[in-house]
Amino acid sequence: MSTKTNTVVKPKTYTQEDAFEASVKYFKGDDLAARVWINKYALKDSEGNLYELTPNDMHRRIAKEIARIETRYPNPLSEETIFDLIKDFKYIVPQGSPMAGIGNPYQIASLSNCFVIGNDGDSDSYGGIMKIDQEQVQLMKRRGGVGHDLSHIRPKGSAVKNSALTSTGVVPFMERYSNSTREVAQDGRRGALMLSVSINHPDSEDFIDAKLEQGKVTGANVSVRIDDAFMEAVKANETYTQKYPIFSENPKFTKTIEANKIWKKIVHNAWKSAEPGILFWDTIINESVPDCYADLGYKTVSTNPCGEIPLCPYDSCRLLAMNLFSYVENPFTDKATFNFELFKKHIHVAQRIMDDIIDLELEKIDNIIAKIDADPESAEVKSIERNLWLNIQKKAEEGRRTGIGITAEGDMLAALGIKYGSEAGNAFSVEVHKTLGIEAYRASVYTAKDRGPFAIFDAEREKNNPFIQRLKEADDKLYYEMLEHGRRNIALLTIAPTGTTSLMTQTSSGIEPVFMPVYKRRRKVNPNDKNVRVDFVDEVGDSWEEYVVFHHRFKQWMEVNGYEVSDNYDQKELDEMVKKSPYYQATSNDVDWLSKVSMQGAVQKWVDHSISVTINLPNDATEELVGKLYLEAWEAGCKGVTVYRDGSRSGVLISNEEKTEQENQEVLTAFPTKRPQVLEADVVRFQNNKEKWIAFIGLIEGKPYEVFTGLADDEDGILMPRWVENGVIIKSKNEDGSTRYDFQYQNKRGYKTTIEGLSHKFNPEYWNYAKLISSTLRHGMPIEKIVDLINSLQLDSESINTWKNGVVRALKRYVEDGTQAKGQTCSNCDSSNLIYQEGCLTCKDCGSSKCG
Template identity: 65%
Template sequence: MPPVSKTDYDQTYTYEEALKASVEYFDGDDLAASVWVNKYALKDSYGNIYERTPDDMHRRIAREIARVEEKYPNPLSEEAVYEVLKSFRYIVPQGSPMAGIGNPFQVSSLSNCFVIGSGADSYGGIAKADEEQVQLMKRRGGVGQDLSHLRPKGSPVMNSALTSTGIVPFMERYSNSTREVAQDGRRGALMLTVSSKHPDAEGFIDAKLEQGKVTGANVSVRIDDEFMRAAIQNKPYKQQYPIDSDSPVYEKEVDAARLWQKIIHNAWKSAEPGVLFWDTIIRESVPDCYADLGYQTISTNPCGEIPLCPYDSCRLLAINLYSYVDHPFTAKAAFNFEKFGQHVQMAQRIMDDIIDLEIEKIERILVKIENDPEPEDIKQTEYELWKKIRKACVNGRRTGVGITAEGDMLAALGLRYGSDEGIEFSTKVHKTLAINAYRSSAVMAKERGAFPVYDSAREAENPFINRLREADPALYEEMLAHGRRNIALLTIAPTGTTSLMTQTASGIEPAFLITYKRRRKVNPSDKDAKVSFIDEVGDHWEEYNVFHHKFLDWLSANGHDVEAVRHMPSEDLQPLIEQSPYHKATANDVDWVQKVKMQGAIQKWVDHSISVTVNVPEETTEDMVKKIYETAWESGCKGCTIYRDGSRSGVLISDKEKKKEGTAFRETMSPKRPERLEAAVVRFKNNSEDWIAVIGLFENRPYEIFTGKSEDIFIIPGYVTGGWVIKNQDEEGNNRYDLQFEDKQGYRVTIEGLSRSFDKEYWNYAKLISGVLRHGMPIPYVVDLVEGLNVEEDYINTWKNGVVRALKQFVPDGTKAAESACPSCGDQDGLIYKEGCLICKSCGHSECG
């Protein structure tokens, strides 16, 4: 069977066709459908869509897996692979594998994540790492970097600077590079780590406290056991550089308890830094048995679930645990361990096939680089980078088999997430997963050959391998006899968009919310319409309950009328939720001690790591956060991240009322619109056309925006820079927005219908921006949001840039820019907003000329 080629695809679909068909595929779930079409449907660089529904995608993936299988004994058939992939029911390739397998239109990697690091402590090494990072991100990969090899602040250097600036400025450099790289509608992802032994660790810990700093990276501290013991026992702790040297050139003694408290405080305040219990990671790491052969773990991927050596990468795949519960939500509910074990072995085999496909992809990348017209010296870094990645991939054949729907599996079995019984059962499931994945890898070693550097003697004292040996002696003997196909196999990653398509809880997490309210516009003349309210522009809306998908399954299994429940008032709905197995088992309900215990117990059967967040309520104290972290260390977790409700802006919140007295804002943070608003008039070019934006101001802050061509019906005299936006009604009773201003003679002139020069697309974008403005998002963030809108047509892009220029005038002078490194003088935090333009306070550089 030949590889998939462009000639295999002769039919394209419009976005609307693919979305409509996919909504039907997902039983009306428009969010799942739009995520699939936007992120995973096969498309070329011009946006042409070649797949109508996820079923087409699953056929594409199954064909490619079967093609690889044909190279080996006892191959899986295309139909067998398709059966476990279809409908996202059992085995789900995540992210890059889903988008890239069998994709002949784009040259991209199948790896979800990479770690880089030459260990060079020089400007050349730092710049090279920056280039390697963006080269990987443009191929769709997330990247991790450790900064512990960089000399601390104040160290002497052999150049005109005389002393080193330390690691913090380079955090900002790498963060900014991440923000600049687009990946199919999203920015790149970056993890920065540093050892607690590094003398600049405190600066690293504080780097993100300043608003707008290091916004393009997650940060975690590599904490060793010595630090934890010193912090708990209130003893001093030695930092040094180099951190692992027997003869360091610099040493200092610090108060471990004070530094630990700083980590706790910052995590309590802003959910970062995360902590990585580094000695546990290295002690348990199977790849580190081969550290001298290039597999020494130095950092993790952006979400922390894959600790990696330099230039290694990993691909992710999730097994949908909910689908192995027979008769879910009934008295007969039972977990099908036999089917689960069989599918785990298939999943590991499919993951190994994906490694072969990744090696093919890397070869294509190398050929593309060779054929690029750039000079050899410019291409050299990227070319050598992919050669190193290929070597690590070939010699280790690392995989990342994980799970999703842990919370739904437990609920379907009638077990409460976080209960002792639930923890015990989950641990049994993950033990079964580990044994069967390693068995599959051992069988493949016999059929296909072991990973090239395998050596059983190196692994003899590894705790994870010995745990497997005790649980299944026959499996261990199989590995001794034939080796193993893969250096490390397992992880538990956040499943994000994957869980939207499996319509389950994400990864190892419990369900986030059982229900929230949603609104949809209805036609008031529709006799079946249930109008909940009429908004300020006269549109009619129905309000209804949206539920966690598997809660609906519970409703059906227990004889409830789902449609009736959708429209229940909150007071009737809550008693129903309390009858379900999801009661007291959502993200903010689960007791933190139990969640950390669960993570530690499951970690024993995961050879990489686990991405999990401990959610705690807003009133949680710093002492409680400290207990969470310390219990995680004591329980054998490899890392821990906490999120205190409300500690970081821009995340999902529940629909609980949060009313504050004495504020002009209601619970939605949207102040009621007065009939009359002050207006600012801003002019800009849209390609060669003259355009005008009218911005309605509430308490001197942008509240809404209208824009259109100045030479069309949107004619406003050139001297007009302000006035009033007045809300009126037309003859049919619909809301209308007019601009009123004073002419040169002092007479008031009114221009009616600010919105009528919009076409549909402009109007939708303007409503989105206006909604964000009136709900109180800080203007720099609105500017960033609008700049990040992914639009293909040039005319929309130009319009978007004009709106950005208009809004920037309302950024308070002195506000630091997210992109804070000056392109002229390099000052790391020199760029500030002044009169709507980015100005460098150090050298005077201006983006406005």
């Protein structure tokens, strides 16, 4: 008699080194793309075990799961058909959460990239406000970005029936929600939050100013919902009446303001710090197809953190991008054409895949609810989280919203020989997006024939919607088929930012132009290795090689046009080459801003959600230009707009030029006078004369505020594991009343670990100098000036001089790229034309570089 035993076959695992080597080969030598894929998207468990070797393993995982869903419906797509379209990131690219989460058994998370939450009824009560806070955190821990609107909160000074007697207004709750975001990590990344408020709200001016006070509201993007009446008042230089509740016919509170006064504040703050963004709310609502069902729970209230998906409360969206470059045949030649027929065919498949992903999302939500039910907490404790996911489940099942978009717009145009931002470029982009909009809707109608329409579809409700009217005018056959069969999805289209996605497609990002076709990077090398080239040696003896990096599609242009791809070009040769390419004067810093706004408005007419796009301006752009761009964006039909002026960041004006006395005063008073109890912090490790050193840099809005530096004790691990790159520094009190600074980070199991007393972990000889340097940081002295100050210190102790070098190396990482190094000369050519680039002093005349 024999017995059989069931053997459990464990899935194969790979080391980080194996996956990196295989993925670099997959990406044809692109180590950045390989690292991004391994860190963010490769299948791994909580112990760090890797189950995928290259992105093809991921694509096979995704194709298998989508094919499984397809078998539920008539005429299913095969796994091979799906795999062939998504492999190599060539045609169809599920973005972010779908890429990481589809077929992932090791992570209980949503496939939605973004959510909006909100309350019905008496939502400005403390109970309602705390409920939103908890819902926000619960979504962020499942990897979602979150948006919500604050227009329901009573304005400052309003009467309330509690011990406070009057309301504190919107701003304190901005800080609460912002702090909650900073506390949550999602698979190694911080949460993402959008806070919005209506310009009609009496506290909107305080909301607009809130982010300028550094150290506050650091965990959120902020946007103002602006209505047409306000814009008309701005144009006519008239007054505007704010109300609470907003737009109420019987408001409890009204306030008349000068529209231009608050408009100038919005423009000034955006010019100075890139925020607030603007949401043209009447355009969003009037154009919104889901808002035809507002009375059924689909009233749009806010957007996701990047602004490309306006949503109703508890709705969410999954994203997918189509790689436009791949539809260009014979790219970079005079025979280049865009294959519209193949594009249309793939749009239909992409929309079906998006609908399949909704079914996969519903399965994920079932798993999340099951996990909540199995948790040991009481039903009372779990009720908010459970109800949150039940609400999200209902919206996903009922509306089946999708977010199909694009990437590689800039490369597509260049491959066709069309200049981005030109009249021809804008016209061709509109044709592409019109095709995408019409065919995605057609695909949704065809899917409804097989699978049924979304649950509340009602053609009568939608008949006067401007977007639906444009579809009817462009293709009446599609419109009448939609009347007959309905549509599978309530809304379908978006243009999202595709940062990491574009790294893996190796193309320009989203709808944006190429950032730079060619640039230089540096890598540390071992001078004793064979065939290594040492371009410079830094002040502590490290050797560095400088090499040219070509944008992937620029490199393809070079190959097509007979140029050798090598590091042997000097800067003049590179400049001449770029001039001959279709990327010349078509980068993000070259494109005419008004042309870009015009393009966004024209494309927006074929995108039923919204577009995430940033208008990049040079440092010397005026506030008047920002105001003109905002006004032009409204008139062009944009749903939102964000500007970024080069060097503007979080209320601190960074400039390579000499500042006026007033501007210097702005910089010196930018940080809060009182040190916040908790600061975000970076951990910087480096080698100093063969010794291992570590620095803890306390940050406010990404800028150094304090520094703790000393020898790293790697042997017994007193400090922390080497994988820790960031955390928080907490100011605490000892029992004797003295102050101490603790560092806290989140370990791989999700628990917080605290290293107590940073000020006592290092040699006390360093401490007084550290306090001096932190003091200069806190008073806003430019980092490059602090670096000069530290370098000028004449110190007798060898250990202090070594420490001094370490502090300099740590702080140089935070010098704004392009900042002039005054009073220093190049050791190679004696030029004084030195700037900081990636923490290194670089000579703009001869190109030599010295790293700190």
